[in-house]
Amino acid sequence: MTFKEMILQGIPDQLPSKKSRDDKYSHAPKRKDILTPTEKKLAIANALRYFPASWHAVLIEEFVEELKLYGRIYMYRFMPDYEMYARPIHEYPAVSKQAAAIMLMIQNNLDPAVAQHPQELITYGGNGAVFQNWAQYLITMKYLAQITDEQTLHMYSGHPMGIFPSSIEAPRVVVTNGMMIPNYSKPEDWERYNAMGVTQYGQMTAGSYMYIGPQGIVHGTTITVMNAFRKKLDAGVSPNGKIFLTAGLGGMSGAQPKAGNIAGCITVCAEVNSAAAKKRYAQGWVDQLTENIDELIVMVKNAVANKAVVSIAYIGNVIDVWERFDKENITVDLGSDQTSLHNPWAGGYYPVGLSFEEANEMMANHPEQFKTAVQVSLRRHAEVINKHTAKGTYFFDYGNAFLLEASRAGGAVMSENKIDFRYPSYVQDILGPMCFDYGFGPFRWVCTSGTDADLRLTDQIAATVLESMLVNAPASIAQQLQDNITWIKEAEKNKLVVGSKARILYADAEGRAKIASAFNDAIAKGDITAPIVIGRDHHDVSGTDSPYRETSNIYDGSKFTADMSIHNVIGDSFRGATWVSIHNGGGVGWGEVSNGGFGLVLDGTAASKTKLESMLFYDVNNGIARRAWARNSGSLEAIEREMKRSPNLTVTMPNLVDENLLKHIQ
Numbered sequence: 209m210t211f212k213e214m215i216l217q218g219i220p221d222q223l224p225s226k227k228s229r230d231d232k233y234s235h236a237p238k239r240k241d242i243l244t245p246t247e248k249k250l251a252i253a254n255a256l257r258y259f260p261a262s263w264h265a266v267l268i269e270e271f272v273e274e275l276k277l278y279g280r281i282y283m284y285r286f287m288p289d290y291e292m293y294a295r296p297i298h299e300y301p302a303v304s305k306q307a308a309a310i311m312l313m314i315q316n317n318l319d320p321a322v323a324q325h326p327q328e329l330i331t332y333g334g335n336g337a338v339f340q341n342w343a344q345y346l347i348t349m350k351y352l353a354q355i356t357d358e359q360t361l362h363m364y365s366g367h368p369m370g371i372f373p374s375s376i377e378a379p380r381v382v383v384t385n386g387m388m389i390p391n392y393s394k395p396e397d398w399e400r401y402n403a404m405g406v407t408q409y410g411q412m413t414a415g416s417y418m419y420i421g422p423q424g425i426v427h428g429t430t431i432t433v434m435n436a437f438r439k440k441l442d443a444g445v446s447p448n449g450k451i452f453l454t455a456g457l458g459g460m461s462g463a464q465p466k467a468g469n470i471a472g473c474i475t476v477c478a479e480v481n482s483a484a485a486k487k488r489y490a491q492g493w494v495d496q497l498t499e500n501i502d503e504l505i506v507m508v509k510n511a512v513a514n515k516a517v518v519s520i521a522y523i524g525n526v527i528d529v530w531e532r533f534d535k536e537n538i539t540v541d542l543g544s545d546q547t548s549l550h551n552p553w554a555g556g557y558y559p560v561g562l563s564f565e566e567a568n569e570m571m572a573n574h575p576e577q578f579k580t581a582v583q584v585s586l587r588r589h590a591e592v593i594n595k596h597t598a599k600g601t602y603f604f605d606y607g608n609a610f611l612l613e614a615s616r617a618g619g620a621v622m623s624e625n626k627i628d629f630r631y632p633s634y635v636q637d638i639l640g641p642m643c644f645d646y647g648f649g650p651f652r653w654v655c656t657s658g659t660d661a662d663l664r665l666t667d668q669i670a671a672t673v674l675e676s677m678l679v680n681a682p683a684s685i686a687q688q689l690q691d692n693i694t695w696i697k698e699a700e701k702n703k704l705v706v707g708s709k710a711r712i713l714y715a716d717a718e719g720r721a722k723i724a725s726a727f728n729d730a731i732a733k734g735d736i737t738a739p740i741v742i743g744r745d746h747h748d749v750s751g752t753d754s755p756y757r758e759t760s761n762i763y764d765g766s767k768f769t770a771d772m773s774i775h776n777v778i779g780d781s782f783r784g785a786t787w788v789s790i791h792n793g794g795g796v797g798w799g800e801v802s803n804g805g806f807g808l809v810l811d812g813t814a815a816s817k818t819k820l821e822s823m824l825f826y827d828v829n830n831g832i833a834r835r836a837w838a839r840n841s842g843s844l845e846a847i848e849r850e851m852k853r854s855p856n857l858t859v860t861m862p863n864l865v866d867e868n869l870l871k872h873i874q
């Protein structure tokens with residue numbers, strides 16, 4: 209059978225032969241055995257409903273076994289026989305071009321070169337699922353092949369509920385992931401209901417088909433490091449020869465050295481797991497590697513003396529580096545940490561004084577002792593960071609719960625009011641006030657032709673648009689524009705593509721719409737040879753309500769509400785999005801965040817132009833309006849500017865209160 213025939217078949221007519229999972233891939237860890245016997249029966253019955261009754265006797269044993277071995281039913285038998293990757297759009301069997309583009313995006317999210325646990329349909333972040341099982345994948349792809357431009361496919365946490373009649377203006381796909389009744393949104397609930405096969409953790413760009421490999425993380429980290437240096441250094445001082453000290457060379461953290469190189473500093477990144485460090489070194493994501501701390505000191509001193517731009521991985525514990533740098537009086541200009549402290553007791557953070565192997569042994573066999581070792585370590589970690597910050601280091605939390613866990617362990621990280629942390633998070637200090645409040649966020653696109661030529665042309669178009677905007681840009685956003693011009697001009701040289709031909713940059717509402725519009729014109733002229741998908745990470749101005757991350761710089765008390773992300777998805781859906789998605793959970797955990805996103809297929813038509821203008825305008829300005837109402841100064845300026853530019857926009861503006869008037873209130 210050809211690829212097209214296999215897609216059109218959906219669930220095969222004949223029961224395929226049994227398949228086992230392939231050891232060459234990384235696999236999801238065994239999940240908790242959480243279901244009661246009654247719930248297990250339900251999980252099996254739920255899985256069997258995808259298949260004809262005549263297969264049930266065979267499949268039942270297999271699914272019971274999967275549930276026992278892995279804690280989930282992935283239906284490995286139904287993994288497709290064709291290769292999984294984003295094909296050029298014309299290779300997909302589809303009635304609707306829009307649906308074909310979505311098929312491409314789904315296959316990219318499951319491509320073994322891109323996905324973390326491809327056979328468990330997990331794209332990134334450990335739990336970030338595109339589907340719960342292979343039956344859902346097969347049916348969804350078949351539906352997308354069938355769907356017309358007057359129908360909409362509704363996806364319930366990976367399950368294709370059905371194709372419903374709609375209209376040409378409506379989204380082709382509406383996705384929800386992990387939406388729960390709020391009282392049933394604890395981590396245990398995810399374990400239970402995911403094991404039952406009725407919900408899934410969509411992360412952000414996993415369950416919304418918008419993941420583009422590590423490029424997104426590299427860009428976000430670069431922007432963060434560049435802006436952190438600006439906070440620390442006097443205007444005009446270059447980061448060359450200045451030190452950024454951090455930890456972690458794992459999934460996301462592995463982007464730090466590359467980002468440091470692009471930002472132009474010396475990056476020192478400690479990683480306890482030598483396999484992780486060597487992998488990043490072999491991939492060229494970090495320039496130098498050493499296991500010897502004395503050698504590290506020599507390398508760093510040389511780099512400082514030569515004002516070098518270099519990244520150095522140290523195989524060992526980050527606390528040893530902080531302490532040794534303190535002893536040697538090496539100035540750390542910028543400090544952060546990307547160990548996985550959202551998961552402190554199960555391998556996210558390794559205590560100082562133990563080798564990687566010793567720590568793993570203790571974790572498995574003496575978990576209480578391990579927990580104590582982590583807490584002791586966190587206190588020491590906080591103490592040495594405090595010594596450096598007293599000497600002038602600018603330290604920020606990288607959304608990895610470092611400050612939260614250090615405070616829980618009794619580390620000296622609280623400020624005098626005993627409510628706030630002594631150090632800011634990267635969103636509070638950097639991405640929030642410098643980017644999100646002005647509408648700058650992770651706009652991305654994918655060239656569905658799959659050609660380098662199209663991607664190159666889009667890079668050039670985007671650079672030209674941003675350069676033209678820079679001419680009359682207000683001072684408050686000129687730097688962001690310039691950073692993204694530099695980024696896009698060097699993007700091809702930096703070899704960032706893994707999987708689909710994708711690109712990312714940060715732009716505001718005006719920039720996003722102008723770039724998308726210029727792409728649409730180039731498609732109409734035939735300069736770009738196939739449609740372009742535009743979208744974004746949910747980690748953005750408007751898409752995400754997350755009180756300790758994306759909306760942590762909202763100070764009017766509303767950061768625990770989720771109205772913004774819900775409005776975003778509803779608003780985008782009737783303004784032209786090709787698909788929309790809304791998720792519970794994301795980088796910070798189930799029940800902790802609500803995040804939404806979209807995809808929009810540009811095909812060079814006038815209809816595409818209308819849609820992109822209307823949808824992108826709302827997609828960004830919804831968040832700026834909310835941030836302005838929360839009295840964020842950057843957003844007050846940005847939304848005033850937008851109202852002048854757009855007579856149809858009226859946003860309710862806050863009246864600011866003189867703080868002195870509030871002083872007497874007890």
Ligand SMILES: NC(=O)c1ccc[n+]([C@@H]2O[C@H](COP(=O)([O-])OP(=O)(O)OC[C@H]3O[C@@H](n4cnc5c(N)ncnc54)[C@H](O)[C@@H]3O)[C@@H](O)[C@H]2O)c1
Binds near residue numbers: 429549558607
């Ligand atoms: N990069 C971003 O844009 C971003 C944004 C928000 C949050 N985060 C957070 O950053 C954290 C890291 O994410 P990840 O995907 O890289 O996780 P990961 O688990 O893949 O990598 C973390 C690495 O830290 C290493 N490590 C742990 N303790 C150490 C220690 N004491 N010294 C040296 N190395 C140590 C581990 O061996 C591991 O390789 C997560 O908590 C994530 O939520 C990242």
